Amino acid sequence: MEKKKILVIHTGGTISMSEDAATGSVKPTDYNPLTEKTKELLSLAELLIEEPFHLPSPHITPKEMLKLKEIIEGYMAKGDICGVVITHGTDTLEETAYFLDLTVKTSLPIVVTGAMRSSNEIGSDGLYNLISSIRVAVCNEAKDKGVLVVLNDEIHTAENVTKTHTSNVSTFQSPQYGPIGIVTKRGVLFHHAPTKREYYPIKVVSKRVILIKAHAGMDSSLLLAIRDLDVDGLVIEALGQGNLPPATIQGIKALTEKKIPIVLVSRSFNGIAQDVYGYDGGGKHLKEMGIIFSNGLNGQKARIKLLIGLESEQSIEKIFQL
Ligand SMILES: NC(=O)C[C@H](N)C(=O)O
Incomplete structure (x- = not known):
């Protein structure tokens, strides 16, 4: 069977950082560990990889969010992708996800993911979350659900999800609504669907x-x-x-x-x-x-x-x- 083409955009964050064994300090590396590892993911989909910037997410501003929107729209206009996965730092992940939810008009899955443990820590969750996100992005049921946030086997909507814990891998929760699906070993299961979508066609973010x-x-x-x-x-x-x-x-x-x-x-x-x-x-x-x-x-x-x-x-x- 022909593999689906998924655009993977790496933007930085702990998911692409490493911990210094001597100091314990977690920092961006001068290479992206996920770009190497994504070669192991080729069985899931054909991956097109973009790395427009490599930033911890507290450095992300609406300018970078707009850049992501433009990259996604560029690929979508060419019509050659079936979905998008974005790796992102978790601190402002929900803001980028919601920005894209409101400004990109598409029925294709856009999945944002991250990690709470850096790439070389014990129990590192980055590669696992990336694999889960690609599995969601290739899934037909993920269409028409707006931007999704996938971490720790759960699928959340960009609108409802929020970071609830400073360090726990189950930090992303949707208070009062819960996740809309789960990622299991055998497949991706959605149990809810959003009841509405919003779209605002903007070209700039200039306001304060x-x-x-x-x-x-x-x-x-x-x-x-x-x-x-x-x-x-x-x-x-x-x-x-x-x-x-x-x-x-x-x-x-x-x-x-x-x-x-x-x-x-x-x-x-x-x-x-x-x-x-x-x-x-x-x-x-x-x-x-x-x-x-x-x-x-x-x-x-x-x-x-x-x-x-x-x-x-x-x-x-x-x-x-x-
Ligand atoms: N877990 C993380 O990704 C946190 C990191 N400070 C970031 O948002 O870039």
């Missing part, structure tokens, strides 16, 4: 969006400082169901007067921020002031969506209802 977290006793000082910066949008991880301390109201007013869109998510990682409470700083009060409530995204993903939404000429309020 800030993300902050609310806390007990928060006042307006940070919000007023943000008002004086050159920002295009703000995401606030609010308290509980979507509330802020009353001393922030002065800062919120200052930002809304400047027409800076403010998107509210919850700092709780389960549930959806909503306009429920009617006290000072409560969700109802904030909504009346023009704050936009996000539909269950976490802070970092709401920030990605706002960055993209600001480029797309669509109503920011509407896109956060989706």
